[in-house]
Amino acid sequence: MSDGHGRPWALLAELTHGCPLHCPYCSNPLELARRSQELTTDEWRDVLRQAGEYGVVQTHLSGGEPLLRTDLAEIVAAADVAGIYTQLVTSGVGLTEARLGALVDAGLRSVQLSVQHADAARSDRIAGHRAFAAKERAAALIRKTGLPLGVNVVLHRDNLDAVNAIVDLGVAWGAERIELANTQFYGWALRNREALLPSRAQLASAGAVIERRRAELAGTTELVWVVPDYFDGVAKPCMGGWGAVSLTIAPDGTALPCPAASVLPGLDPPNVRDRRLEWIWESSPAFNRYRGTAWMAEPCRSCPRKESDFGGCRCQAYALTGDAARTDPACALSPDHGLVRAVADSPRGAHAQAPLPHPTYDARASPAEPLRGQGEGARAPQDQIPYIYRTPAAGGRTLQPAPPAPRPARHTTPAHTSPPPPGQAPAPPPRKPPELGP
């Protein structure tokens, strides 16, 4: 194993970048993979077979919105056959009883459901689409199957003040785990930083609420608080270490040590269409580039924390300094720390301003092509889940308050998904053993 690292135990499978929602913090890259480039069912089967043989024990089936893949149950079944625990990361849009039943039959073990706010109208406004009602129904369906349910919320200026109500919502929906992840400012979130940046007062107040609720809910609901990047001078351990515990496969087969790493210049990430997973993990230059500590410069090189935080996030270092090998500017010891302090101490970060009444975000688009290579008769996703397609992602667009969408014939309102934030190591499987069966 290169650099003394073991094998990966988790795989984030980004099945598509297609998504009905337009979250302003979306962790998908600014340049979205086109739907015609997506791995086929057989290619995913092969990837998952290799992953199982190589020791991967858990996969997050994510996107975009993975329910847009008409072959999702086949992909779940392939993971199950490979001995891999499957967790669906979804907006809940399009999750009918029949669809969920097919996924459970195929071996699905748990579901993470995203929501943007406890208030339906505000949740839909942040998502850029009417989605809350569909999420609510999806939560009820998931609980009915007995699958473990996690609720994910990305926190920012427009919903931090509602964190108590969000916890109430997660409890009411029957979540066993509520993940409250403060926005990490790369990609779309960096583009929307001005609107999303919370104030110190908001963060302090929300943190106190979480502490109180955690004590109240101990033993029943797990509350996870992913700390913000810009405010405490501490760098987070990126992905539990570059190429240390998990890998991401993008919709077009690109293999990445972190979901956001495709932006790093010169990384030249390998592709599962060209290389075996074993070679990708052990020998590819991309997975070895920032593995371990040998690549580090000062101050990380002589820092006692380098084995625990790995010098922070490479994507953030690149986004803010233009050099991915520098110390993450979130760290107070970084010579570039002034870059984040200037933002955190700006009037916007320093003052307890109320959320903007109508924040305007640059919204991500969705690839506008039908699927390819998924078998004869497979219906294009737009037939199943009506949603607004936009032009391919270049630059996104500014979302204004949208007119009400027409009601779909078979499903209710369209909605969204929230994959694990980039830079964050994958969550372990839920505590409760899955209750499967007829």
Ligand code: SF4
């Ligand atoms: S200097 Fe580097 S290793 Fe030390 S705390 Fe900061 S980011 Fe971590």
Ligand code: SF4
């Ligand atoms: S639901 Fe997920 S993939 Fe879709 S726009 Fe929101 S964050 Fe991005």
